[in-house]
Amino acid sequence: MQKDTNTWYASWFDTPYYHILYKDRDYEEAQVFIDNITKYLNLPENAKVLDLACGRGRHSIYLNKLGYDVVGADLSKNSIEYASQFENDHLKFIEHDMRQPLEEKFDAIFNLFTSFGYFPEEKDNLTTLKAIHESLTEYGFAVLDFMNVHKVIGQLNPTETKTVDGIVFHITRSYQDGFILKNIKFNDNGQDFDFTEKVKALTLQDFEELMEQSGIYLLEVFGDYKLNRYYEKESDRLIMLFK
Known part of the structure; x- marks a missing residue:
């Protein structure tokens, strides 16, 4: 599969202006979420973790500080070039299209902060979920953090x-x-x-249908970064844990 070069996400995410506009995002809240979800998963020491659509690698770096062996993957060449300065023996960054499975298998795959649903073709969302599923180890888990479109x-x-x-x-x-x-x-x-x-307004039901087609087993659904229960009309997030 060739890399997209003419899509909105390929062009917008590769500009410095994307990072300027979103420079004030609440990264403390993001770290609280990562703390909560990694504790919930009870990942083994030195677990292999994939941060899929990692951007400039801020969350990959934090996951690595927690003791995990982390790969950050993103479509943006410029973001990966920036993130690469933080690499170490247990943290690396690669340019990668999330629709393609990786040869390496992971104990956990994180797709965080609405980094899904960018594709104009519905089939690409299905392809991406299948790729995530194929990139997990036998006992691995994936976490997909999406907006609650109803809210x-x-x-x-x-x-x-x-x-x-x-x-x-x-x-x-x-x-x-x-x-x-x-x-x-x-x-x-x-x-x-x-x-x-342009992000597809995918509901929990939409994801459930895509996961069923992908042979994915949905384990848990959370509604916020504190891992509280999901409520369709009230929750801030739609966070899905699957394998």
Whole structure:
């Protein structure tokens, strides 16, 4: 399978502006989630862990600090080049399309913070789940952390202006044809930019159907980073544990 070069995620994630816009994400909350889920999984010492769609590797680095043997994988060449400076004997980064299984098998695979559902073709979501399943060891677990689309659609903020590092980002959000769209326009050094994030609004039922087709067994569903129960109308997240 050839690498995508013309999709929104391949172009947007490879720009420095993506990292500028999202520089203030709550990474402390993210680390709390990683602490909670790794304790819940009770992974063996030196477990092999894949951080799938790792970006610049912040969560891979934290997982490695917890004592795991970590591979961070991402489609973005620029992100992987940046992350590679943090490599060590038990942490490496690779450029990888999540639709392809890896030859190496993992005790745990994490796909965190809505890094799924980017593909325009429904079949690619199925292909990705199958690839995750094939990349697990016999006793391995996967964790897919997705938005709760019911709550997101119900609370969609249609317009927002955000200034970061002197750049004014004009953001509009909408729900169209089964996708949640986030259009981002800005000007930097006299040049106009226009990007649109497009994520499939997958529900728990959608995932259950995809997992059934993939031969995946869904073990648990959580609704937030403290691993509380999932409620369709109330939960902030849709976090699925499967094997």
